[in-house]
Each structure stands twice: as structure tokens, then as C-alpha cells.
Amino acid sequence: MTDTPDYKAESPALEAWRMFRRNIPALCGVAMLTVIVLATLYGTFFYSGDPFDVVWAPHEPPGATPEFPLGTDYLGRNIVAGMLTGGGPTLAVGAAAAAITMVIGISLGALAGYYGGWVDNLLMRITEFFQVLPALLFAMVLVTLFSPSLWTIAIAIGVVSWPQTARLTRAEFLKIKELEYVTAARAIGARNKRIIWKVILPNAMPPLIVSATLTIGVAILFEAGLSFLGLGDPNVMSWGLMIGANREYILDAWWPVTFPGLAIFFTVFAVSLIGDGLNDAFNPKLRER
Amino acid sequence: MSSSYLLRRVGYGLLLMLGVVVLNFLLIRLAPGDPAVVIAGEMGGATEEMLESIREEYGLNKPVLVQLWIYVAGVAQGNLGESFFFNQPVAKLIADRIGPTILLVVTAQLMSIALGVFLGVLAARKPNGVMSAFVSVFATIGYAVPVFWTGIMLIILFASSFPIFPVEGMQSVKLRDAAWYVQTADVLHHLILPAFTLAIIYLAQYARLSRASMLEVLGSDYIRTARAKGAPEKSVLFKHALRNAALPILTVAGLQFGNLISGALLVETVFNWPGMGRLAFDSILRRDYPTIMGVLFFASAMVVVANILTDISYRWADPRLRGKS
Numbered sequence: 001m002t003d004t005p006d007y008k009a010e011s012p013a014l015e016a017w018r019m020f021r022r023n024i025p026a027l028c029g030v031a032m033l034t035v036i037v038l039a040t041l042y043g044t045f046f047y048s049g050d051p052f053d054v055v056w057a058p059h060e061p062p063g064a065t066p067e068f069p070l071g072t073d074y075l076g077r078n079i080v081a082g083m084l085t086g087g088g089p090t091l092a093v094g095a096a097a098a099a100i101t102m103v104i105g106i107s108l109g110a111l112a113g114y115y116g117g118w119v120d121n122l123l124m125r126i127t128e129f130f131q132v133l134p135a136l137l138f139a140m141v142l143v144t145l146f147s148p149s150l151w152t153i154a155i156a157i158g159v160v161s162w163p164q165t166a167r168l169t170r171a172e173f174l175k176i177k178e179l180e181y182v183t184a185a186r187a188i189g190a191r192n193k194r195i196i197w198k199v200i201l202p203n204a205m206p207p208l209i210v211s212a213t214l215t216i217g218v219a220i221l222f223e224a225g226l227s228f229l230g231l232g233d234p235n236v237m238s239w240g241l242m243i244g245a246n247r248e249y250i251l252d253a254w255w256p257v258t259f260p261g262l263a264i265f266f267t268v269f270a271v272s273l274i275g276d277g278l279n280d281a282f283n284p285k286l287r288e289r
Numbered sequence: 290m291s292s293s294y295l296l297r298r299v300g301y302g303l304l305l306m307l308g309v310v311v312l313n314f315l316l317i318r319l320a321p322g323d324p325a326v327v328i329a330g331e332m333g334g335a336t337e338e339m340l341e342s343i344r345e346e347y348g349l350n351k352p353v354l355v356q357l358w359i360y361v362a363g364v365a366q367g368n369l370g371e372s373f374f375f376n377q378p379v380a381k382l383i384a385d386r387i388g389p390t391i392l393l394v395v396t397a398q399l400m401s402i403a404l405g406v407f408l409g410v411l412a413a414r415k416p417n418g419v420m421s422a423f424v425s426v427f428a429t430i431g432y433a434v435p436v437f438w439t440g441i442m443l444i445i446l447f448a449s450s451f452p453i454f455p456v457e458g459m460q461s462v463k464l465r466d467a468a469w470y471v472q473t474a475d476v477l478h479h480l481i482l483p484a485f486t487l488a489i490i491y492l493a494q495y496a497r498l499s500r501a502s503m504l505e506v507l508g509s510d511y512i513r514t515a516r517a518k519g520a521p522e523k524s525v526l527f528k529h530a531l532r533n534a535a536l537p538i539l540t541v542a543g544l545q546f547g548n549l550i551s552g553a554l555l556v557e558t559v560f561n562w563p564g565m566g567r568l569a570f571d572s573i574l575r576r577d578y579p580t581i582m583g584v585l586f587f588a589s590a591m592v593v594v595a596n597i598l599t600d601i602s603y604r605w606a607d608p609r610l611r612g613k614s
Contacts, residue, residue: 131547
């Protein structure tokens, strides 16, 4: 008998991380997002001041006064202050909404895919119903009915965005529940609850992680759209609100709307670069394309 | 295509719409406060008389199930209630605005599919070429730009620097009495910027999708056969390959329709396009619930119709599905 060689198989997570580490666009995304998050968390430390305060003459162009590098808006509010404080709510709502989306979507999708039959039928009809409602409009209605705060906005976005996650989860469950290790788990007496959450779900995670990343991007755009329309929390400065508040004056001054828009763009861009990188990392086969 | 399939599909669509009506009803009741006040628009200006007539019309003093029945029966007869802000029946408000929205959404959809598929096919010819790189970068950018911001940037660009496109509204006031073809041209002229703004997001997605789909198809045997028999490259790409690669594009086009309507809402607000999105925005600011609910109903109906049309065209495009139900 020969000795088995001392070889340890690389765990899938480690392998994915090794792939991700070599993906330059994805690393750029991570760097961009880190800078943006740090700026919104600690930016006010260097640059204090209430973004709602009128501090200077209106429509001061960027660069004209050293104290206001990005200029002032139509009321004479400091745009840099708005940029630094306005990212927090956007990112927080984006993350919370994505979390709510994933919780609802994964739960319903897992139940539908695992149990099949009438459970699947019922849950899929509900999913189809929610897909018929135009998401932004429905979110607007919810926010208006239940008065806007960061939480209602996050919940509204979550309530309108879960169907895609549910469908994806269901498809994964349908595929995985036929595999041998699931049969094996059942054979040793594992209960349904355990099979769903401990056996199938971990194996369904890779596509769900990618989808969660993209969901954060979509949720950020959603929050920006709602605040732009003036349906966000009026007492909280956010990038979307800055664009919405200044949109009547775009032909007099381009800068109050341009900079917050760029901030939203770069945030979502960074998130989607990371999502693409994760997708490639989890599906090495797709890299050939 | 069997007509029984179509019938079932339409029946299911109607069921979904019934669901939307029930949801509307529930939302009004779930809102904090007296439903009559909610319906009157929370303007504080509603007189007791007005509230009483609302209670009478919606049967608010009766049991909830009876109220639901009154509401559903009303909608089935085309009665979506009265807008207390616009002082008009909601059905009339929407009838005036649904045309511009359909025009905008359908134009944007066609624009994004045509341009996106064209770019995608070009990119698929050389999977590692410049065009492929451009399509992937463009797709990621297109996904990340907030649509309302694109619109604003285009307005800034075209209002002052290149004033070749109108940046607001749907018609020029001074052409109100012009001949019909002048007016049509005027509307199309106004349509270009909003439709393009809305198309950008999806254009990028279609380009990426059709590139991937084409690459898969181009590797198959029948393409090799077509090339072997000496078919010109153009006909191989656009006739043999694209027809087979089109199915996933069609699926996504159907699924995207709801998102397109959400996007139209923002684009209409930015460009002052006189459609349902603009109406939704105005009525939400005024808390004019009958109008909001009417818009939600019709916007959902548009999605249902789009889904049925997608199904039909899918069966038309894929002969393998014909005859099956």
C-alpha cells in the first residue's frame, strides 16, 4: 500500500477568491467602493458643516472659491458638504433594501423550489403578480402611503425587488435537490428544514451572492430615483435629493446636478464591477467567453 | 398557435389585473387615517359634504367585503373614481396620457433592441476584438448611470451647446394649427431625446446579451454548414445565426417591460413628457390617491399586455413551440 500524498483540495471559496484577486476591474471596483464608503463615513470629519446650511452666494462655480471646491447650489449651500453627507443614506438604504430583497426572495424561492407542488404553484403566482407591478411606481405608492423615512424606503424597495431573487433561488433549488448528496442527507434522516438551510442553500450561494451584489446596485439607483422625485426623507440630504432640488436651474448651473450624479454612477459602477468579478470567480468556465 | 392557449393566457392576465384592483383597495385601507379623507387627497380642504359623498360612492359605511365588491365592480365598468385634485374622472385623465407613454416606451424599446442587437452581433464577430471590449464596458456603464441624470445631462448638452433637439414637452405650441404631418414630425423630433435616454440602459444590456447568445449560436453545426455551402458572411450572421440567437433576447425584452415603465416615469418627469409617469408624479405629490391607483392599474395592465405579446411572438419565432400548449 502506498502512502496517500499529502494533498489538500482547495476549498471552492478559496479558489473563487484566488480568481477574484487576479481580476483587475473587480479590484478597481473594490478600491472605488472603499474610497466612497470611507468618504461618506469619515468625510465630515475633515469637512464639517450642515449640508442644508446656506453658506455662500448661490451658484458659485466650482473652483472659484477655495472653501467651496465644487461650488454652491441654487440656495448657496455647499456642494462638497452635500456630497459627503449625502452618500450615507443612499448606501445605507441600498444595503438594507438589498438585504430585505435577499431575505424575502431566498425564503420564498427556497420553499417553492424545495417543496414543489401546490406550494411552488402558489408562490410562483404571487411572484408573477409582483412582477406585473411596475417597481418604481409601486415603491412610490408605498412610500407616499406610509410617510417617507429611511426604513420605509428600504422596505418599499425590498418589497418591489424580490421576485427575481426568488426565481433564481427556486431554479437553483430545483437543480440541487436532485443531486446525490441531498438524497444522502435525507437517507441519514435529516429533516426538511435542515436540508433546505444547511445542505442546499450553501451550495446555491454562488449565484445568489452575485445577484445580491447587483441588487445593491439596483437598490441604490432606486433610492436615488425616489429622492430625486422628492419622495425621500426630506430631512436627510442624499445625492438624489441634491439632483432633484437643483433640477429647475440646470441651465444656469451644471455643477449642482453633475457631481451628485457622478457619485451615484461611480458607486453603482463599482458595485457592478465587483458583481462581474464575483460572477467570473464562481464560474471559471465562463471566463473563456 | 392554438386559440385555447391564447384564451387561457388572456384569462390569466385578467386574473392578475383583478389582483391589482384588490391590492389598490387594500392599500387605501392600509393607509393611516380615514379612507374617505385619504381618497379626498388629504388636502385638508375637503368639506364634510365631499367626504359624505365619497363615503356614499365607495360604500365606506358598509362591511369591508361589500366595499371591495363595490370597488371591483366599479373598475370593471371603467369607473376608476374621481380625481379631487384635477377635478376630472381618473379614467379620462389616464386616457389623455396613456398615448404619449406608450409612444415613448415602445420607441425606447425598439431603439434599444435594434441598436443593442446590432452592436452585439458586431461584437460577436470578433470575441476578443475592440468592439467586444467596448460592448462590455458600455454595458456596465449603461447599467450604472441613473436614468434621470442621463436625461438632465442631455438637456444641458442640447439646450445650450447643440440646440438641435427640443428638450421639453411633446409638441411646440406654435405648431398647434399646422398640418398633421408637420405635427407628427414635431412630435418625433421631441421624442428623440427622451426615448434615447430611456433606451441607453437597455441598449447596453441587449448588446451584451446578444453578443453572448450569438457566440453560442455561432459555434453550432448549422452555422458551419451554412459557411461550408458558401453563404455570404452577412447572411450567416444576420439570417442563420441571429434568428436563433433572438430567442433569449425576446425573453429579456418581455421581462424588461415593467422596468421600462418605471424608467419612463423618471424620464417623463425630467423631459416634461405629458404621459402617465408625469401624471403619477403630480398625483403623488398631491396625494391624489384615486389617480395614483388608476395609474398603477393601467401601468400594470400595460405590463400584462406586453407579456402576452411576448409570449405570442416567442411562439411565432420558435416553430418548435407551436402546437404545444
